[in-house]
Amino acid sequence: MSAFLQLRDVVVRRQQREILHGITLAFQPRTVTALVGPNGAGKSTLLGVAAGxxxxxxxxxxxxxxxxxxxxxGPLARERAVMPQEHGVRFAFSVEEVVAMGRLPHPPDPQADDAQVERAIDAAELQALRLREVQQLSGGESARTTFARVLAQDTPLLLLDEPTA
Structure with missing residues (x-):
């Protein structure tokens, strides 16, 4: 099975410091890959590079x-979805509207879009919050909303930064 996403000899520098040095990593289809390490080790930087x-x-x-x-x-957003560490929305959108934003990279198909948004809201257990403004959510509710948006995007690759936080 060939790699879906592959990083080869990746180097990232910030000021005089090398954050990533010669990273080679392959993400295989239908697998879960976890990046584990201490704070400041470069996990988020690596995900940022992998996401483009x-x-x-x-x-x-x-x-x-x-x-x-x-x-x-657009084509990249149909291949991979990204859940960043910070997931605050600065505008008064409802949970349902934010989740529906995950469908934006796809050609409009109201029936398919509505069904995918509904599946994502169900998966993230957000039914009771769907009409609430995202600015009124707790940190955990906000994270679940962002996760549902990523699920609604319906891509073959999910890049989740600190998904359990």
Whole structure:
């Protein structure tokens, strides 16, 4: 089975410090990969590079054998979803509206979109909160809303930063 996403010799520097040095890692389809390490070890940086949200100073990242940098935002968002550590929404959207934002990378299909949003809300146990404004949620409720948005995006790859926090 070939790698879905592959990082080769990835290097990231911040100021004079090398955060990541020569990281090679392959993400295989239908597997769960956990990055474990102390605070400040570079886990979030590595996820940022893997997601294409952060450019590496060296090495390369390939998705389906193609350089990640060659992907436009829309096609990339249909291949991978990202749940960042910080998941605050600064506008008065409802939980349901935020979850539905996960469907934006896909061509509009109201029936399929509604069904996927409903599945994501159910999976994150947000039925009772669906109409509440996200700015009124607790930290855990906000995290579950972001997780539901990621699920609604319906991608083959999920990159979750601190998913249990």
């Amino acid at each position: 949200d952060l450019r590496a100073d060296g090495g390369d990242v390939h998705l389906h054998g193609r350089p990640l940098r060659d992907y436009k935002a």
